[in-house]
Amino acid sequence: MRIGYVEREAAVRELGEHYTAGRLDAAEYEERTSAAYAARTADDLGPLFADLPREQPTVAIPQQATAAFPTTAVPVAYDPEAPYGRDPVSGRPYSDRLKVIAALLQLFLPFGTGRFYTGHTGLAIAQLLLVFLGVGVIWSFIDGIVLLAGDPTDPQGRPLRP
Known part of the structure; x- marks a missing residue:
């Protein structure tokens, strides 16, 4: 499953906690945060924490909220009979x-x-x-x-x- 900005930021925050606890040096922290920002799926984030103690087994992926707008785009076609639109x-x-x-x-x-x-x-x-x-x-x-x-x-x- 693909991850978004929120999940990447959660992983970077967790890496920052390990860095401040002294489990990572500056070079390792920079390398892993770069990899976290480049991650596309939750499986890409797992190896970043393989050698670190974790309270949570994986980066928590928040429950997806219901969309206020439909997820499928409605194609808007040009109507030659109504070039300026239609009265709703x-x-x-x-x-x-x-x-x-x-x-x-x-x-x-x-x-x-x-x-x-x-x-x-x-x-x-x-x-x-x-x-x-x-x-x-x-x-x-x-x-x-x-x-x-x-x-x-x-x-x-x-x-x-x-």
């Missing part, structure tokens, strides 16, 4: 347009600019024409808030990216 709730592919940009354009340029950006040309022209009557500015401002707070879509029905 509905599963519909995201639009190439951003929701925040559309809302900010609509709020700060209140004559249909955000709707031109999202591709709703008819709404944008209506807001632009009504700007001259004063109603278009209010409509554009409210529409900007709706874009920001709601779930706007592009003309193909795809949700705007968050």
Whole structure:
């Protein structure tokens, strides 16, 4: 069974205890710690302690904790129908347009600019024409808030990216 960093460090700590007890000289300690760091399996660590007294017969390998994430990698494939990902709730592919940009354009340029950006040309022209009557500015401002707070879509029905 392969060992990891924790097991190698435990072996080096145990070798350090033998070194401080005087059972190993500096050269032996350095040689054995190098071998411990190079060890790949628990069997590779056994010979390092063959001539040393041990309270534990082998280096303790801790119980493996359960993984919080799946151990198998899920392959992520490119979806040509959803190049910007999919909405996690509905599963519909995201639009190439951003929701925040559309809302900010609509709020700060209140004559249909955000709707031109999202591709709703008819709404944008209506807001632009009504700007001259004063109603278009209010409509554009409210529409900007709706874009920001709601779930706007592009003309193909795809949700705007968050």
